[in-house]
Structure formats: C-alpha cells, structure tokens
Amino acid sequence: MPPSDRPSRHLSLQACRAPAAWPPRRARAASPPRRARAASVVLALALLATVGVPDRAVAAAPTWQAVVAARDDEAAKKKALADIQGALDDATARADAARASADEAGRVLGEARAAVDEATARHEQLETRRAGARETADSARRIVGQAAALMARPGSGGLVGDLLSAGDGAQEVLKGLSLSSKLGENVGRLRERAQTADNLATSLAGQAAVALAERDRLAGDAQAALDEAAAASVTAEADLAAVDDEKATLAAQAALLEDDRLTLEQAYAQAQAQAAAVAAAAAAARPAPVAGGGTGPVAPGTGGPGPGVTVPDPGTGWVAAIRSYGSYQAYGYRTHPITGEHKLHAGADFGATCGTPIYAVSAGRVSYAGPSSGYGNLIVVDHGGGVSSAYAHMERIGIHVSVGQQVAAGQDIAGVGTSGGSTGCHLHLEVRQGGVATDPVVFLAAKGVR
Template sequence: MSPASLRVPSHRRRVLAAAVAVVLSAGALAAVGPVSAASAAQYPSWSDVEQAKASKDAQQAKVTEIQALLQDLTEQASAAQRESEAAGTAYQTAQTNYDAATLEQQTLQQQADEAGRTAKRSEAQAGQLAAQLGRASANDVTTDILTHPSDSGDLLYELGAMSKLTEQADGIYSQASQDRGVAQGLADRAEQAEKALGALADAAQAKMQAAQDAADRAQSAVDAQADNKERLEAQLALLTTNEQDVEAKYNEGVAAEKARQAALAAAAAEAARNAAATSQGGTGGGAPNSSGWVRPAGGYQTSPYGYRVDPYTHYRALHAGVDLAPACYAPIYAAHAGTVTFAANGGGYGNEVVLDNGGGISTAYGHIVDGGILVSVGQHVEAGQQIAKIGSTGWSTGCHLHFETRVNGSAVDPVPFMAARGISV
C-alpha cells in the first residue's frame, strides 16, 4: 500500500513541511506501531548542519546521521503500513464471518419456522383422524356384529376398513412426530447460531476499531516521513554540495507548494459542490428523498448480494453488498446522513468508509481509490454529500463501489433495504 492509500492526501507532505522547516530544530518523532520500542529520533536543525560544514569529520558524521534518519523514516512508515494492511484484512475477515453466520442463522430460523408450520398441519390431520375414529370405533363395529348377525358380512367389511384407518392413523401420527422433531432440531440449531452471533459481532467491531487505529498510526508515520524527509534531503544537499542558500530556496519551494495545493483544494471543493448540486437522484447523490436517502453512486449494478464465486479470490463466498460501476474516480455519496465510524484500509474491501446512520443502521462503501477518502472518523455527513471517489482497491478486478447496508452491524441485501426507502440500486 502506497502512502497515498492512507486517509490524508499525499499533498500534505509539502504543506506540513513548511512549519517544520521554520520551527522544528530538534523535534522528536514518536515511534509508531511495531517500532514503538525505538527511541524518539532527534532531527538536526539548519544551524547544526551549517556548523558541521566547518569540519570535514563533523560534516561526514552529520551526513551519516541524516542518511540513517532518512532510512529510519522509510522503515517506520513501511512497517506501519504493513500493520495497517494486516489489521484491515483481519477486520474484513471478521466482518465476513459475522455476515455469513447471520445469513445462516436467518436461513435456519426460516427453515425452523416452515418445519413448525408443517408439524402443526401434520398434528392437525392426525387429530382430525383421531376424532373420526372415535366416532366410529372398532368397539361399535363389534357390538353391531353381535346384535345384527344377519348383517355380519357388511359389518366385517366395516371392521376391515376400520383396521385400515387405524393403520393410516398410526402413519400420520408417526409423520407428525417426525415433523415436530425436525422443527425442534432446526429451532435448536437456529438458537445456537443466534447465541454465537454476539461473539462474532463483538469480534467484527473490535477488529474494525483495531484497523482504524492501525491506519491512524500508519498515517502518523507517513506524516512524519513527509514532515521531515524533504528537509533532511535539503540539509543533506547543503552538506554534500557547494550550493548556496539551500535553506532559503527550500522554504520558498515549500511556501509555493502550499499555495498551489490550497488553490487546487479550493477548486476541487467547488467542483464537488457543483457536482452534488447538479446530480440527479437516479444517477447517485442529489437531494435526499422524503425518507432521507439517496443512491450512493451512479452506474449499473454489476454484482448482487448473495453467495457467488468471488472473481478475485475464485472461491465461493458471501458477497455482502451490491456493486455499482460508474467511471473510475466518480463520486461516492453518503446514502443517508450519519457519522463516519471507519475511514481506512479494510483488507478485501480496499479503502473503505463506514457510516453510522442511526437506529442500528450503518452503510459501508468499499474499493475507494487511493487518496480518494474525503472524510474522517467522527465527521458528520449529510445524505448526498460526496464522501469518496470510485476506485479498485482491495479485492477488486475493476473500478466500482461495493455498497453495503448493515442492520445491527450485519450486512443485509441492499436491494430490498433501499427499495423500502424509495431508492433503486
């Protein structure tokens, strides 16, 4: 994963470096993730570098020091990014396990309910036959034979018929008992599966939080690298060349880059506002309907919710959302107002945003392009607000949005869910 795949856009490298060049003379870099045992690095100031040029030995020592600091910055950022990727994969696995278990539990419950209805029908049929036999019992037939011997042929036939009915009754009672046993067995399995869901839900939530924390640590490492790398390289140039005014030129370049990036950000924000204002509900975004929902992106649905052979892994697995495929870099909109609870690497989901939409409902948006997450954790967004850009990160074979609707943390089919809220996906 490149630094650009983290939450903060890569242009911050130069913007953040401006303050560092002026203020930081011996700042400490907090250790990140798996390198937390390392002592905080002390970075040389420009005056340190200027003084080192007075002595050849001091100059070489300072060159070696700066080269080591640059290497350490790279290693810390890479290690933190690997940790973030691993945490994202663990989250995605836990969420998938929870979604699959929830779907299995719901299927078992539906089967148990149907088996229960079948058992009731069988028991009702057995009860009706028992009542019929009670009204014309074998004892009554025997009495007729003794009191009306002249009609014994007909009565013996009636007795044989009663014997057949009794055999049928035994079969119906046996079937009713079997049906009740099947229903009870399915109900027990559904109950056990439901009990297991709590632990799976907790695991998915914990893994998601761990993935977000790891992504934040990785971003800190990338920020530290961005804050210091260019300044250290400029100081290295001051030590190893005869170029004059390196610090002044460096600071001028930082200021110019900062102004350029600010102008680009303002232009992008204006374009996003214009796009949101002009987009129609049928293509994604736009004004929310009376239920407060919008379509999260344009494009056709390319893969529905349900089990399938995953085109990336080639294994059969639950596809817990629907895929919408507009163009690469197309806008992704918040389907409903909510608060950002996740904005980081989600393993197979790629770069992902999750919104808590209230009432136990959340929505998830996956495969966002590197650098395309436009929101941060804790931020409140409105329905139809652009939150990201379409990409193909994670387990993806082409640009698209993987969109999930979750109830109490578990994915449900977005098609009927959104249709009930007046939105077609």
C-alpha cells in the same frame, strides 16, 4: 534570525460481494476454517492493541546548529551527512511501518466483517431448517387430527373406506398419507413422524439460538476491529505527514552541508517549501470545488449533494448510492466469482465505469476510510441508531473522505473502482444494522429510495 533548533521526531505508531442464488439445500455445520477465521480475528485484535514499531536503535538527526558547526570541519561534515542519511532511512522505515500497521488493521476489519456474514448465513440456514421441520410437524399433526375425525364419525367403516367415500373434504388427508409413504400408512406412524419433526425443530431452534449469540459476539468483534482500523488510519496519516516534513528538513540540512553557497536561512526556507509542496500535492489529488451556483458536479468531499439530487432533511434523508450503472447483483446466497464458494453475498453490486460517483446514502460520520482485505478499499459511514452503510472496491485515490468527517445525504464520497476481490469496476454497497448485514436495496426502498 536563524530557525530555532528542533528535536528530531520518533513517531510512535498505534496498532493499529451476481444475482441472488437460492439458499443452500441443507445447512452445514460451522467448518474449522470458519472457526479459525473468527479466532484469528480475535487474536489479531489483541495483537493490534499492543503492536507498535519494533524496538531498534533510532538514528539521531543532527540539529540545525550542529549542521552549521560541521560545515567548516570535513570530519564533522562527513559524520553529519552519515547521521542525516541514517535519519532518512529511519524515517522511511517508520513510514513503511505506519502504512503496514494501517493495512493490517484494515485486513483484520475485513476478516471480522466476513466472519459476521458467515455467522449470519449459518443462523439463517438453521432458521430455515427449523421453520421447515416445524411446518412438517404441524402438517403431520393436522393430517392425523383430520384422519381421526373421519374415523370417529358415526358408522365409520375404517380409515381407508372413509377416506375413499368422504369426497373433496378428505383430499388433504389422503394426499398427506400418500405422500408419507403409501395410502394405507397407519395414523400411529404419522404421529411418530410428527414427533420426529417436532424434535428436530426443537433441536434446530437451540442451534439457531447458539448461532445467533455467536453472530452477535462476532458483530462486537467487528465493531472493535472497525475502531482499531479507524484509529490506525488516523495515526498513519498523521505519522506519514510528519515523516514527509522530517524528510524535507533532513534533505535541506544535507543541501546546506554540501553547498557552501547556501545560507542557513535559505536551507530552512527550502525545507519549508518542500514540506508545503508535499501537502499541496496531496490536496491536489482531489478535484477542486466547482465555483458558482452549484449546477455542475459537486467536488468530492466538499459537503454537497451530487448533481440532480434532491436532498431531504440531511438528518433523516436517504438517497441512492449510485445513479448510473449497467449491471446489478443482489444481496443473497451466490457462488463467489473468485473463490467459487457458495456463500452469503452481504451487499448489492452495481457495475459501473471506474470513476463513476458514489454518494452517501444518508447523513452521518465516516468511521473508516482505507484498505480492508477483500473489500479492496472501504468507506464506512455511521448514520446513528446502529445503522451504517459501507462502500467498497474503490481505488485508494478514489476515496474522497476521511475518518471522522461528517457527510450529507447525497454527498459525493468516492469513485467506483475495482480493488480487492473484484472482477471489474463496480460498487459493492452494504447496509448493516447492529453490525449485521441486511439487503441494502430493500432497506433503502423502505426509506423511499427507488
């Protein structure tokens, strides 16, 4: 029996970081570009929630019955071939739109995470200044109190005389007064200095609280961007697969019109075979599982740990993300090797040969896997309890997992690459708690990973 007619599809598209440097000597106010970046993330998120494929006329693909009927009429055949070409062009455009939509969502995700990191750095700098001002105030008050106690001793002959005759017990007071400006600086001025430092500490505490609230707000935006990017990635994958299937059907219809010897059944079988070949090619991009007892490398994405890894309880176990690397750059402040900016490096970098296996640090669900701005390509794994890990700079073909997939601790999820803002093959590893980056090496060490 001939295949039943199938309506042509129109696919809707859902909108879819060197060793640690010392912290900056002084905090700087949030610059307009940083505020603009945060605002752009919010705007992009709003647009992604509503953007789809632009409205335009969609070429109608002919049905199989229409193609068969047109074979004996030259004019009808010509029109059917034109319709098929139009539908092919439309399918190509929709595939491009699907990729572009997913790429844009990934870019917004990267920008959102960068905004959180900038806000984190701003808060940390303010907290460092606040702590310094508070220590200055406390130290000044302590010196004033010690000086006052010396002056109040029976038979006191004056501050300087007492200090010069008090022996080792007065060294801290003497040092404090001399560091203020000169040995004979009066206690009143030192009290003023303490009050000034106290006022500064109070002001900085207020600024730090505002910066903390802004960081938390941006972390919420980043989570929304992650959700949008994941949805866009899933939609794009489905749309691209459907477009490939549609193209195979259209190509077979064109062949049926152009080759009088081809039967309908043969053309339909050709379409099915072509669609199956496309799916097989995609599957072949991943290495096949190793047969046998599991002593060899575990195939990426197949659910097992990497070679030589002893995996504890998969619900609570933690392992290293990479075991073979030649260089290491820590979490912390550094001069960015590409932009030259002095900023927070929100992860740890492990230099390794491209293709070196990358392992999930713990069990969890893949919440994103795809392109993301300066990350190049990014995998995010949600471990529950507000903790997530991220792996960046792989090549697209080096991603071995997909959104929604459950992974085990030590599972091979990717291969090292150098995509995005990268100067060489390496893994950029992040661990975030509540969306805020923390030192992944310190975090994993606390979990027993050495």
